[in-house]
Amino acid sequence: MSDQIVKRKGHNPKVAMVLSILFAGLGQLYNRRILKGIVFLIIQAAFLITFYNFINIGLWGIVTLGEIPKIDHSIFLLIQGLVSIIIVAFALALYFFNIVDARRDAIKLQEGAKIPTVTEAFKNAWDVGFPYILVMPGLVLLIFIVVLPLLFMVSLAFTDYNLYNSPPRNLLNWVGFDNFVNLVSVDIWQSTFFSVFSWTIVWTVVATTGQIVLGLFLALLVNDSRIKFKRFIRTFLILPWAVPAFVTILVFAAMFNDKFGAINKDILSQIGVMIPWMTDPFWAKIALISIQTWLGFPFVFALFTGVLQSISKDWYEAADVDGGTRFQKFRHITLPHVLYATAPLLIMQYAGNFxxxxxxxxxxxxGPAVRGQNAGGTDILISWVYDLTFTTNNYNMAAAISIIIGLLVSGFAFYQFRRTRSFKEEGNI
Incomplete structure (x- = not known):
């Protein structure tokens, strides 16, 4: 028994690591983990045989984006290159695990640990790896359904892919940050970008704040003890939420029509006023903000109504004893409780409207069209991206703007969530 322990102390983890680096599985064979070593050997051999040509062409393609027009398709090469990078990332993760596993087993053997049998090794691997086995299919789908399209979009932002330079007739080229520079330097892109961006900010802040304020105001009114028929009123106020949004928007679009819409023809005409809701950018923006306020307030109203009913009346009674006014009770009791409970959802309202x-x-x-710009008067960033993609085929600029949108929304949401309790660990609240 002592000789066996001496031999194991002579077992060198560095040798196991070097062998695993040379070829996956050799370190496991050195550790006398025969089955595990054979599995790693088969996996690496199968990977090299199956994916070598695919990855070779993919990595060449993503670097060059092709060399012969009408034969090399830059988009296909780009996608193949991105898939190759993902596959290589998986392979490197498994390769790294193979090295770490060989070193860990070698250290255990050096310390005199018993070599497990095949049955014990399989049972241990199943116990440890069961959660990963369940997670892996979803992770793979997530990578190829979500991550891959995102990587493709990000890649297009650094190419010259547009209507006049599209494959297979032409080859794409990597242009670095030229598309982002053009957004703020070329006249038509600069004027359009800053105009659309400023309106997007105004739209997000005003429309979302309007629906939150209206929802809070109505919730406070309905929650008042003097109001009767509360159930009926709450049901009535939530009805706009029950109607599909696209139906409501189309109805409002007809109502705001300059010529035959009910708002101009039946209401404003009575006082001799005709407002160009569809042809003037300013009035179109007013109409859009009004419609979004109508669409958004029922959700906020329902949210605030539930929170208001959960506030203890003892707080208000204590405030009455101290001589607190209605405004003071709202400021120091109602509003903090409401915001405390709904802050994450309200943040998502802003992000959603953006x-x-x-x-x-x-x-x-x-619309309407604006002279000197390639976006409409009420376009926000996301609708401008849609037009650039499907109308004018400026895929590179659309991708660049999409990256900016993603960074803005994720940065704002992450910063605001960090300031609320939603991201704090239990026990640190």
Whole structure:
């Protein structure tokens, strides 16, 4: 027994690591983990035989984007290159695990640990790896359904892919940050970008704040003890939420029509006023903000109504004893409780409206047109991206703007969530 332990102390983890680096599985064979070593050997051999040509062409393609027009398709090469990078990342992770596993087993053997039998090794691997086995299919789908399209979009932002330079007739080229520079330097892109970006900010802040304020105001009114028929009123106020949004938007688009819409023809005409809701950018923006306030307040109203009913009346009674006014009770009791409970959802309202494509597209398709710009007067960033992609085929600029949108929304949401309790660990609240 002592000789066996001496031999194991002479077992060198560095040798196991070097062998695993040379070829996956050799370190496991050195550790006398025969089955595990054979599995790693088969996996690496199968990987090299199956994917060598695919990865070789993919990595060449993503670097060059092709060399012969009409034969090399830059888009296909780009996608193949991205898939190759993902496959290589998986392979490197498994390769690294193979090295770490060989070193860990070698250290255990050096310390005199018993070599497990095949049955014991399989049972241990199943116990440890069971959660990963369940997670892996979803992870793979997530990578190829979500991550791959995102990587493709990000890649297009650094190419010259547009209507006049599209494969297979032409080859794409990597242009670095030229598309981002053009957004803020070339006249038509600069004026359009800053105009659309400023309106997107105004739209997000005003429309979302409007629906939150209206929802809070109505929730406070309905929650008042003097109000009767509360159930009926709450049901009535939530009805706009029950109607599909696209139906409501199309109805409002007809109502705001300059010529035959009910708002101009039946209401404003009574006082001799006709407002160009669809042809003037300013009035179109007013209409859009009004519609979004109508669409968004029922959700906020329902949210605030539930929170208001959970606030203890003892707080208000104590405030009455101290001589607190209605405004003071609202400021120091109601509002903090409401915001405390709903802050993450309210943040998501702002983030959602920042990318609220439906209302802009369905109401007037981002119109009316504005001279000197390649976006409509009410286009926000996301609807502008849609037009650049499907109307003018400026894929590179659309991808660049999409990256900016993603960074803005994710940065704002992450910063605000960090300031609320939603991201704090239990016990540190």
């Amino acid at each position: 990318n609220n494509f439906n209302i802009i597209y369905l109401f007037n398709d981002g």
